[in-house]
Amino acid sequence: MKAHLMFRDKDFDLLQPLPPNETQLVHDLDLDTLLVAMAGADEFLRQVSRVALLNGLSNPEEIAYRQSVLADCASHSDVVREIYGLTVNALAEQHKMFWFNHRDNPSSMMFQSPKIIAMFIGFLRQLRKIADEHADSFVSEGWTTLFTTLKEELNDAYFVAVDDHLKQLNFRDGTLISARLSFGNTGIDYVLRDSRHTKQTWKERLGVGGRKSYSFDINPRDEAGGNALSTLMSKGVNSAANSLTQAADHLSNFFTMLRTELAFYVATLNLEKSLSLLNGPTCSPAAQPWSPALLRFSGLYDACLALRSQKGVVGNDTDADGKTVVIITGANSGGKSTFLRSVGIALLMMRTGMFVPAESFTASVCEGLFTHFVREEDTSMTSGKLDEELARMSNIADAITPKCFVLFNESFSATNEREGSEIARQVIQALIDSNVRAIVVTHLYDLAQWFYLNETESTLFLQAGRETDGGRSFKLTPGEPLSTSYGEDVYNRIGGW
DSSP states (O other): OOOOOOOOOOOOOTTTOOOHHHHHHHTTHHHHHHHHHHHHOOOHHHHHHHHHHSSOOOOHHHHHHHHHHHHHHHTTTTHHHHHHHHHHHHHHHHHHHHHHGGGTTTTHHHHHHHHHHHHHHHHHHHHHHHHHGGGGGGHHHHHHHHHHHHHHHHHHHHHHHHHHHHHHOTTTTTOOOEEEEGGGOOEEEEEOOOOTOOOOOHHHHHHHHHSSOOOOOOOOOOHHHHHHHHHHHHHHHHHHHHHHHHHHHHHHHHHOOOOHHHHHHHHHHHHHHHHHHHHHOOOOOOEEOOOOOOOOEEOOHHHHHHHHTOOOOEEEEEEEETSEEEEEEEEETHHHHHHHHHHHHHOOOOHHHHOSSSSSEEEEEEEEEEEEEOOOOOOOSSSSSHHHHHHHHHHHHHHHOSSSEEESTTOOOOOOOHHHHHHHHHHHHHHHHTTTTEEEEEOHHHHHHHHHHHHHTTTEEEEEEOOOSOOOOEEEEEEOOSOOOOHHHHHHTTTOO
């Protein structure tokens, strides 16, 4: 059986490699705050969430598949959490039975495997009961396929057959093994036989009449005889032990995968609950193909900022459809970086199949997301700020492919206006020519003005809002590039004169 709640036709690989820019994404977008809200203190939930978030999907159909599964999870959160808890308990019980400590001994496996299987069968009965009670209320393809499989493969006949086999594996009538003699009277072709119909009649027990079989006893002190019998026993049960081990592994793998895939949805439900307590809206994003360029939303906010501050934050509305570049200028502390992070987080969450923190969100699905945010000076003094920025940009250039998004935040600001603008212009232009899109937060007026004069059709220009009294609305609105960041407002606000 397969879970197939993350993909229609394959399992979710928890051990898949993370993208080369994972460290930058986590740092620049503050993803640790998001992961804490998703996982709490549960390290397994955190691990699954991190892998899923950083290894997003690029196919809108695959995203829609997960979104439909998530919608069912949101509508039946109690059932989903019950199933997840069941898988956790099943694997915990397996761990208690020291399953992996006896895999090199056929006789031990013959003794241990039926116990493992019987334990899992008990949990499968509970799973089948949940399917019987709730399957009709789930509508997504992922959940209906899983429940249908459970009903078909875990029918009454299956449980009766398994119970019969497990009863037989108790070997209450002894262990019957057949073999053939080879050269030198060595035994070959050992086979474990059904011993239920080989009981001696009362006449055979009394030694009256003919006999169907003969037996002998080994003295308890006969160590060599006991070892020889143990060797014969191991040879006889080896094939059956392997089959039982495979059956137990199959059940273990099913519960492991079901737990892993459900962990993603449980963590997503946890995040949605945390945001709802802050009155933060969420929506199912409309994931669209890469071409044409689509990016529009309403009420989009930085979920990580909301989670850190534990209060609602200002959302923004933007329509960048048809634009390959968005350039943001304006007031310092006006919400430019927050806006940039909100878009980056939303793109990641959409690619993962999650909801996004917005009232509505539509975007082209990128094949990768990269960030190039301003950093502090290298305290070791082995390189300057510009060198460090160029080195990170070089790493991005080595890893990036077409159909990706890059978020720039005050990049190349460690040099003068003219040089920084020229470096940034050439970098951004090269990305555009390679079918890469960008959102740029900058105070480099020469850079913004060049795009305004030369690339107006493909570029959206946004301004960070500023009130007449110098306050900040944290709203971004369309408008031509601003030559000032109103730094004096910040200076005045902290007591300057």
